[in-house]
Amino acid sequence: MKITLEINGTEKSVEAEPRTLLVDFIRTKLGMTGTHIGCDTSNCGACTVLLDGRPVKSCTLLAAQAEGRKVTTVEGLATGGKLHAIQEGFHAEHGLQCGFCTPGMMLVGAALIESNPHPTEDEIRWAISGNICRCTGYMNIVKAIHHAAEATATQNTAGVA
Amino acid sequence: MAVDTQEAARQAMGGIGVSLARKEDARFIHGQGHYVDDVVLPGMLHMAIVRSPHAHARIRSIDTSAASAVPGVIAVVTGELLAQHKLAWMPTLSGDTQAVLATDKVRFQGQEVACVIAETKYIAEDAAALVSVDYEPLQAVTTPQQAIAPGAPVIRDEKEGQTDNKIYHWEAGDKDATDAAFARAAKVVSLSTFYPRCHPSPLETCGCVADVDPVTGNATIYMTSQAPHAHRTLFAIVAGLPEEKIRIISPDLGGGFGNKVPIYPGYVVATAASLLIGRPVKWIEDRTENLISTGFARDYHMDGEVAIDADGKFIGLRVHLLSDNGAFFADAQPTRFKAGLFHIVTGSYDIPAAHIVADGAYTNKAPGGVAYRCSFRVTEASYFIERLVESAAVETGVDPVAIRLKNFIQPEAFPYQSASGFEYDSGDYPRAMQVALDKLGYQELRKEQAEKRARGELMGIGVASFTEVVGAGKGKEYDIAGLRMFDSAELRIHPTGKGILKLGVKSQGQGHETTFAQIVAEELGIPASDIEVREGDTDNTPYGLGTYASRSTPVGGAATAMVSRKLRDKGKLIAAHLFEADVADIEFDHGKYFVKGSPDNVKTIQDIAFAAYTNLPDGLEAGLEGVTYYDPPNMTFPFGTYLVVVDIDKGTGQVKVRRMVAVDDCGVRINPMIVEGQICGGLTEGFGIAFMELITFDDEGNCIGSNFMDYLIPTAWETPRFELGETVTPSPHHPIGAKGVGESATVGSPAAYVNAVIDALAHLGITNIDMPVTSDKVWAALRSKGVTE
Numbered sequence: 020m021k022i023t024l025e026i027n028g029t030e031k032s033v034e035a036e037p038r039t040l041l042v043d044f045i046r047t048k049l050g051m052t053g054t055h056i057g058c059d060t061s062n063c064g065a066c067t068v069l070l071d072g073r074p075v076k077s078c079t080l081l082a083a084q085a086e087g088r089k090v091t092t093v094e095g096l097a098t099g100g101k102l103h104a105i106q107e108g109f110h111a112e113h114g115l116q117c118g119f120c121t122p123g124m125m126l127v128g129a130a131l132i133e134s135n136p137h138p139t140e141d142e143i144r145w146a147i148s149g150n151i152c153r154c155t156g157y158m159n160i161v162k163a164i165h166h167a168a169e170a171t172a173t174q175n176t177a178g179v180a
Numbered sequence: 181m182a183v184d185t186q187e188a189a190r191q192a193m194g195g196i197g198v199s200l201a202r203k204e205d206a207r208f209i210h211g212q213g214h215y216v217d218d219v220v221l222p223g224m225l226h227m228a229i230v231r232s233p234h235a236h237a238r239i240r241s242i243d244t245s246a247a248s249a250v251p252g253v254i255a256v257v258t259g260e261l262l263a264q265h266k267l268a269w270m271p272t273l274s275g276d277t278q279a280v281l282a283t284d285k286v287r288f289q290g291q292e293v294a295c296v297i298a299e300t301k302y303i304a305e306d307a308a309a310l311v312s313v314d315y316e317p318l319q320a321v322t323t324p325q326q327a328i329a330p331g332a333p334v335i336r337d338e339k340e341g342q343t344d345n346k347i348y349h350w351e352a353g354d355k356d357a358t359d360a361a362f363a364r365a366a367k368v369v370s371l372s373t374f375y376p377r378c379h380p381s382p383l384e385t386c387g388c389v390a391d392v393d394p395v396t397g398n399a400t401i402y403m404t405s406q407a408p409h410a411h412r413t414l415f416a417i418v419a420g421l422p423e424e425k426i427r428i429i430s431p432d433l434g435g436g437f438g439n440k441v442p443i444y445p446g447y448v449v450a451t452a453a454s455l456l457i458g459r460p461v462k463w464i465e466d467r468t469e470n471l472i473s474t475g476f477a478r479d480y481h482m483d484g485e486v487a488i489d490a491d492g493k494f495i496g497l498r499v500h501l502l503s504d505n506g507a508f509f510a511d512a513q514p515t516r517f518k519a520g521l522f523h524i525v526t527g528s529y530d531i532p533a534a535h536i537v538a539d540g541a542y543t544n545k546a547p548g549g550v551a552y553r554c555s556f557r558v559t560e561a562s563y564f565i566e567r568l569v570e571s572a573a574v575e576t577g578v579d580p581v582a583i584r585l586k587n588f589i590q591p592e593a594f595p596y597q598s599a600s601g602f603e604y605d606s607g608d609y610p611r612a613m614q615v616a617l618d619k620l621g622y623q624e625l626r627k628e629q630a631e632k633r634a635r636g637e638l639m640g641i642g643v644a645s646f647t648e649v650v651g652a653g654k655g656k657e658y659d660i661a662g663l664r665m666f667d668s669a670e671l672r673i674h675p676t677g678k679g680i681l682k683l684g685v686k687s688q689g690q691g692h693e694t695t696f697a698q699i700v701a702e703e704l705g706i707p708a709s710d711i712e713v714r715e716g717d718t719d720n721t722p723y724g725l726g727t728y729a730s731r732s733t734p735v736g737g738a739a740t741a742m743v744s745r746k747l748r749d750k751g752k753l754i755a756a757h758l759f760e761a762d763v764a765d766i767e768f769d770h771g772k773y774f775v776k777g778s779p780d781n782v783k784t785i786q787d788i789a790f791a792a793y794t795n796l797p798d799g800l801e802a803g804l805e806g807v808t809y810y811d812p813p814n815m816t817f818p819f820g821t822y823l824v825v826v827d828i829d830k831g832t833g834q835v836k837v838r839r840m841v842a843v844d845d846c847g848v849r850i851n852p853m854i855v856e857g858q859i860c861g862g863l864t865e866g867f868g869i870a871f872m873e874l875i876t877f878d879d880e881g882n883c884i885g886s887n888f889m890d891y892l893i894p895t896a897w898e899t900p901r902f903e904l905g906e907t908v909t910p911s912p913h914h915p916i917g918a919k920g921v922g923e924s925a926t927v928g929s930p931a932a933y934v935n936a937v938i939d940a941l942a943h944l945g946i947t948n949i950d951m952p953v954t955s956d957k958v959w960a961a962l963r964s965k966g967v968t969e
Contacts, residue, residue, distance in 0.1 A: 038302070057384070059467055059468075059887075060888055063893075094211045096209075102209070106210070110201055113202065113854065115208055116435075116691065117384070117435045118204075118205075119213070119384045151888070152383070152896075153865070154689045155857060156859075156864035156902065157864065161896065
């Protein structure tokens with residue numbers, strides 16, 4: 020079947036078997052490998068993408084379920100050569116080590132800040148509790164998301180002024 | 181120079197001690213990390229593995245016809261086919277053999293039986309489900325106690341002369357001296373405990389893309405490997421391929437934690453299939469395959485006792501260890517030591533006599549025995565002694581801090597010869613303890629605990645003062661499959677003063693691209709930003725033994741410092757030529773050469789690098805390049821004190837970690853930010869092991885813990901907020917005084933967490949709960965003592 024969706028702002032229309040998982044569609048049909056596979060059971064969140072702005076586990080969604088919808092992957096975070104605040108935050112606060120969970124973590128963080136510009140530590144921890152990191156112990160991921168939230172708030176304030 | 185200008189210069193240089201932001205981050209935050217599953221080659225096929233549903237069964241027949249008939253299937257590989265190429269069995273890292281694909285019997289659930297090679301991953305999986313295997317189930321042996329009991333079914337009946345399930349018997353220390361110590365003991369305290377099977381489960385599973393060129397015979401294997409050079413040599417030996425034609429590329433690794441040290445059957449079959457078919461073959465495990473078949477950790481049953489004299493001093497230690505090694509003895513460890521470095525079990529204590537007896541047994545469980553973020557079984561040793569010391573504190577009524585302070589190896593005793601054969605390089609255990617106590621506010625918390633206890637509330641304070649032994653070799657004593665455990669660094673500074681550093685170790689997230697550049701920055705005065713670090717490609721890096729056992733900094737880091745010094749010395753010859761001075765008069769200070777007495781007239785290291793290619797003295801080789809193979813004179817011995825405060829709900833048995841203070845001494849810290857990142861990660865894995873992570877089996881050998889719904893890994897929600905502290909006691913034999921830190925927290929923390937639980941419960945008569953300390957176990961223990969809400 021032909022599956023048409025918008026990925027990182029660009030419409031793509033690609034043939035795929037109906038049973039194709041969204042993560043495989045993104046990785047093999049679209050050739051974007053920033054979205055990872057860690058557990059196949061929705062537990063680890065390495066495959067997290069944003070579907071119409073909401074974090075979803077792309078290993079347990081069919082690509083067909085994304086038909087006509089907007090998908091954002093890690094490759095869509097930076098725009099016009101400029102890093103997204105969440106990317107800046109992860110780098111500045113040493114929020115990543117092996118990098119395998121990082122795309123999913125950043126997308127969850129970005130979506131959180133979008134809906135809750137001033138998250139508390141508990142709110143951040145709850146938001147990323149569907150994503151496993153084996154390397155960092157989460158402390159710096161929490162800091163990274165805080166960092167991004169503050170930077171975004173400052174930027175927005177400056178924009179208003 | 182003003183202090184802040186000096187500091188700015190130091191930061192810009194990015195030498196040792198600077199928390200430089202990581203150079204490798206850029207590709208990861210852009211989603212441009214390059215992991216094995218991201219490798220796509222023209223004509224690439226996909227492999228799926230058919231695995232045994234039984235823990236122990238004879239294979240009557242394998243029917244591959246239905247699978248072979250699926251459109252898109254290229255080949256179905258069985259053990260019988262491999263046997264024709266003498267590849268049905270392979271050697272393990274512990275000198276045993278392991279079935280690549282089972283031919284006679286399956287010996288654990290999840291064992292590899294056949295492989296399907298197809299055009300797509302989906303077709304390969306479909307066809308794998310159609311391979312029909314006729315099994316005759318046999319009785320499964322699921323504990324080492326069952327395994328060594330008389331009459332147990334013999335698991336390895338294919339091994340000539342193997343008539344039982346015993347693998348090894350190994351002893352360390354001095355039995356007679358230990359018996360004598362126990363004979364004169366005023367008190368003996370014993371502990372029986374089980375460190376259960378757990379699994380490193382890096383977020384990226386294992387896999388490879390094997391690409392063998394049928395014309396040239398060149399084999400390029402992209403592989404999740406923590407030790408690419410050693411793996412190349414083993415591939416050459418296993419597959420009979422010429423080593424110079426094998427190129428292993430270990431690209432970005434999504435964590436390793438020991439899981440990516442062994443060679444797994446999937447790598448071998450994918451390579452053999454690529455050779456036979458003439459197309460690249462990709463094999464990527466799913467999570468269940470990773471959990472049920474690749475390198476597990478621990479599974480040690482430990483019984484021991486400490487002899488204490490009338491003054492409260494430890495005078496002897498006895499430990500017996502029964503190790504469950506699974507169906508094949510595939511522990512990743514030095515050849516000489518059958519139970520790894522478990523004999524470090526005297527830990528941080530001055531115990532003059534020790535005797536360690538270790539027995540290994542085959543069971544119908546997955547093989548592996550890797551050190552999950554640990555140096556060859558040091559975690560088990562550290563856990564045992566720290567739990568035993570807790571028991572000793574409880575039984576003698578001495579505060580767990582006081583009993584440790586009384587028995588610590590004292591700072592002036594280093595280098596210290598341990599009763600079990602180690603020479604500890606350096607340490608100051610009382611100081612690390614004091615820093616931790618001050619940070620926690622220990623005395624206040626003890627008061628709070630007493631008040632709460634009077635009200636019937638359960639609160640505990642756990643103490644663990646671990647000592648690790650990491651950074652293998654020296655090569656004379658430590659090897660992997662005979663390969664001596666040195667490591668290497670190759671450094672080339674180009675004419676423009678910027679360089680490439682190539683290493684034999686391999687990062688799995690530890691940040692080598694940053695920290696190793698910092699070592700060069702410190703030694704040569706070239707900014708870390710000007711040094712590119714390369715690893716993981718056997719064609720383009722010097723031979724090394726890889727990254728595990730916290731050995732990158734102790735060995736590869738030492739090699740990096742030493743090769744930098746080689747280049748620095750060559751630079752002196754060039755400087756002497758440029759200054760027209762005697763080389764004996766040339767001095768070097770942070771990237772600047774000058775003639776003694778004229779520190780203002782300098783040639784920078786960049787000037788020297790340029791001259792190395794453009795303006796050399798007669799008789800001197802061109803270039804500024806060198807390689808060092810470093811064989812460390814000793815291991816390093818990081819240490820620290822961890823303190824944990826828990827509150828326990830009597831009604832539910834739930835344990836809440838309120839605080840966790842970790843004071844680590846890993847010697848000199850190259851990049852404090854990265855060091856702390858390593859520690860927080862290890863404390864989290866330790867927390868997972870202490871409270872959540874468990875691979876267990878039912879009586880039939882079915883693996884429970886085969887996915888992330890059953891094998892529980894801490895998320896941000898459960899994970900405690902850590903409070904870190906440090907002391908710095910440099911290693912006297914390491915060129916920059918560093919000791920390695922990647923595993924300290926996993927080694928040291930499980931005992932601290934469990935001791936905290938026991939500290940809360942010991943007054944009720946509860947003195948041991950084996951990990952993982954789950955709410956139901958605590959609840960049952962409380963109920964067994966008549967404690968209710």
